[in-house]
Amino acid sequence: MGAPLPQKNESQHTPWLYDIDPDDTNWIITSSFMIFTMQTGFGMLESGCVSIKNEVNIMMKNVVDIVLGGLTYWIFGFAFSFGRSPLSNSFISFGDFFTDPSLKDPLKGAIYAAFIFQLSFATTATTIVSGAMAERCNFKAYCIFSFFNTAIYCIPAGWMWGEQGFLKKLGAVDIAGSGAVHLIGGSSALASAVMLGPRLGRYDNGIKSLPLGNPVNAVMGLFVLWWGWLAFNSGSTYGLSGEKWHYAARAAVMTMMSSFGGGTTSLLYSLIKLNGKIDTIDIINGILGSLVGVTAGCFLYQAWEALLIGCIGALLACLFMPLFDKLGIDDPVGASAVHGVGGIWGVLAVGIFAQDPYPLRTTSGRSGLLRGGGWYLLGVQSLACVCLSAWGLVSSMILLWTINKFVTIRMEVHVELLGADLTEHFVRHGNVNVGVSRAISTLG
């Protein structure tokens, strides 16, 4: 925070990212492995939510996210967030491109551990967008998008978490990424959904949500994400040494508490909205919205606060899904509502409820508004929301607009009608009715 800026040859200063106690490495590395399992969750959730005719295509896009997103994170992503060159500044870092410490570097273990941990975050952020672009984005255009999407994530991640990031210096708090991961992913999802336009025939029968292609897989995806989230939030203490383990355990409890609040709220919401019936996607996205909401301050809350934050996160997700549809923004999995709106709520909630987790310096000693910390923290968190969502929206639009000059981002009509599984991957489904007839309606 107020520490002197790191100099390349300054031997005594170790950036927080590499200030890893060997006792902490087990926690950091194991957490990153568990966070990677969230990719399985995103894949199953998204492929379960889309029409059957596109379920394989969206899985392949998730594979591409990891492969190309990971490759670019190595090439420039880590550098833009955490690079240690003297050119690094408050807005973007440089240095450590093609991250590859020498065996003689005493920090090599720390760099590898930090890289794998940050990589697990980065692939999560880039995968969030794939759902919003489902069923109508050209596969090759998506590959190009996936390749450069890393820059959209890693620059604001540097603002928030980098040694010199301007939001970090102002005191913004985003422990496990409600802002840097989810709000960026969600606003990028919103921009993508707008740029692509709705699926053919999407709103022929009003804004009612379309049937999920495979609801069991979608709920399975929720489950996998849920348990992975525990590692995501708990792992963000970045170790267990000293007092950290108290807060790691607290993060796990509050993550679950928030999801209980979110699950209860979305159950009630769905029961009331549908006269006693339950819409699967409301429950899934309600719980995910609550998890996004608690992420920024996962170990800064008491239990009832986490519960309340989850309730509000779920309600926001459930309300904004149909709202976006009313605006004609077709986001097949609801990523904009869950990660975008939920992300804003998560970042703001820190400014409202956060306790100072003494002796940890997470909040630089500050507290939230209701904890008697005054308006400063809430102000900084609000500023972070504005900066992150503006960046996510604008940079995604510029990227997609540019790609569209070279490869049309929207699928050709016949591909969208028949489904990308058949046209892109030679997959014939036994029952392709779901989705095809709807799309064909637009031809009439």
Next chain:
Amino acid sequence: MGAPLPQKNESQHTPWLYDIDPDDTNWIITSSFMIFTMQTGFGMLESGCVSIKNEVNIMMKNVVDIVLGGLTYWIFGFAFSFGRSPLSNSFISFGDFFTDPSLKDPLKGAIYAAFIFQLSFATTATTIVSGAMAERCNFKAYCIFSFFNTAIYCIPAGWMWGEQGFLKKLGAVDIAGSGAVHLIGGSSALASAVMLGPRLGRYDNGIKSLPLGNPVNAVMGLFVLWWGWLAFNSGSTYGLSGEKWHYAARAAVMTMMSSFGGGTTSLLYSLIKLNGKIDTIDIINGILGSLVGVTAGCFLYQAWEALLIGCIGALLACLFMPLFDKLGIDDPVGASAVHGVGGIWGVLAVGIFAQDPYPLRTTSGRSGLLRGGGWYLLGVQSLACVCLSAWGLVSSMILLWTINKFVTIRMEVHVELLGADLTEHFVRHGNVNVGVSRAISTLG
């Protein structure tokens, strides 16, 4: 055990639950994260076992189990098992309702870690019942059941594991919950199956098991449960410090050994019963039965004992499934046989085979009958079985009977015929033949 009862203001006494070495926290928290993945396993197993027309409904019930079961565990469950108020006694504990330690509490980390670990157990216990109630339990009634089901689990968990529990004081041993988790869950499952009655048309063609809706998902669920069980049993050393790591490793080995015995037994059973063919559900439930069987004494056995315990556990599961069907008790996933009968076997097996795991005080220095420890341990374990199964059966019946006064627990006929996926969640399956025609047979 023989230690003085804890007094509220007694500063020097720390309950075993919070006596956590910081070195142990990594193990406890990581184990709890892995135990939560078992929810994915239960969900896939159950949704794979039921008719396709109900596969989404049972997934949603699994979500509800976690959300409402978790919420009530926070409200009163943890309190009833481990509360530290002076009102706590041998039968029920009080205190620590709405578990939420202050940041000033020096035990806060231990309380959070203990809570997340116990929560992962509690959600497992409450989920076991959902399978037995599948395909015919009204969704709203199930939500209410799920909300209060926590009390059915947490009171006897306090008998077994609480600082003052009467079974604990008598010396009963149940390391990872063959009794407190599985026997309670299984007897509750049996009571629920009895109270609900068989599915429409279930026994029209005799007691032959019905086809699984999605056997691949069911086997996948078995796999996920299998690996989660390693953390369940191994994590129950509650740390790795001192000699604990020897026994954590032993627990993992014995868990696998038991499953090898169980798998081999159920393979042979199925091959013999079916003239050389293999029934998927026999293998799944045989292996699960063996895992339940080894759980209570997972690090108290030699390898051949664990193998034998697995063989018997599997055989019991395979034999009791058709037996319950013969009695007209329709348990769609076999939870009563696997967790109930398997749980009794697991608790008794400790009394027969247990070695004293010196220097750990797990058995208070006692050994099982065949280890020369005499009849005491077996006697106490038998008493535990009687208490736990009686409690599980009676309390579940009272709860369901009470709920039935307000919301009919049985689905309406048309819901059961068409399937709850369609009627409760608007899910249309392409091929709803499985299950509908069977149910309709009862109308003729």
Next chain:
Amino acid sequence: MGAPLPQKNESQHTPWLYDIDPDDTNWIITSSFMIFTMQTGFGMLESGCVSIKNEVNIMMKNVVDIVLGGLTYWIFGFAFSFGRSPLSNSFISFGDFFTDPSLKDPLKGAIYAAFIFQLSFATTATTIVSGAMAERCNFKAYCIFSFFNTAIYCIPAGWMWGEQGFLKKLGAVDIAGSGAVHLIGGSSALASAVMLGPRLGRYDNGIKSLPLGNPVNAVMGLFVLWWGWLAFNSGSTYGLSGEKWHYAARAAVMTMMSSFGGGTTSLLYSLIKLNGKIDTIDIINGILGSLVGVTAGCFLYQAWEALLIGCIGALLACLFMPLFDKLGIDDPVGASAVHGVGGIWGVLAVGIFAQDPYPLRTTSGRSGLLRGGGWYLLGVQSLACVCLSAWGLVSSMILLWTINKFVTIRMEVHVELLGADLTEHFVRHGNVNVGVSRAISTLG
């Protein structure tokens, strides 16, 4: 390496396998739990790749692999690799059959931890073969094969990793098993595919790969394997104490780097081969091939080397799949190409690129050819490839030839036509078109 051979009564010598620092046990045990999740991945991958009419059968074969393969690993597998009897020699070990240390054994914790870790490797190795035998291997013959398959794996594992193994003594390096696990599994898969012959009608329409029965499940299997692989490779530092954690973190990073290279290569390969379309199985097997490739030397490489190794591993997998088909070798999931050819590449890559991971003694201080280490290491690695593939091929053929004398290893024609799900497990699929019509074509 150059250390004196261990004597049974030599009290001061502890084999490396049991030389476990208590600080390392958390890492070893947790890694083994994560490695077991790879069984879920193999199951879903294989059942997703075969015809729908055999998807349950292949899942059951995966269950059998664990149950019978695990049982025999306990009976004789661990003994053949790591037994401590004086009869042990450079080619096979004896002792510690029915592994079961007494509670008085000071090494008990280490033996249990080593056993569970090695068991997780062994079950992986034996499962690799199941895919190559899919859709036409008699179930009972498969059970017998699975029972004895352990010997095929554990003897060469002893060459490579056992205290006295001749390849280990020569200085061969195979950190996480490109050779001992994957090359053995892959060459065994090749032998099995040859012995069984192609599926009925497989090549009626040329060598084009058959449609996957459930591509979403197949990709899900890839995901689960991918994250499990992190624990596989990272866990192979066998702890985190001292400098090990640097290399554990490095192994994780290089595993991901290799998969990025592999994913990019297979994407490009598929796009070029198919005029801009993507074949799911190419991507899956390309990524798996890259993971196999990096495994032997997972923490011996710089990032660009891991990337390159992944590119080559993926290309080999993609090229050898159709090559084997051209030779009439029908390997339904491509295990021979991925694990066999990929395994050879992985073992050789160490000889080319390896850095000495000082202060670890992994390479006995040697380096690869391009690191200025001369030809020695590459020579030894080449010898290892020859020995391992010869053993895998010959021993598998002898085993299958012998089994065939007692139980015909090939399914009966009607079973193969109708699918083993129906004939062996009474599973009726709604849409059995996939696969049946192809097989029937051979009757015309």
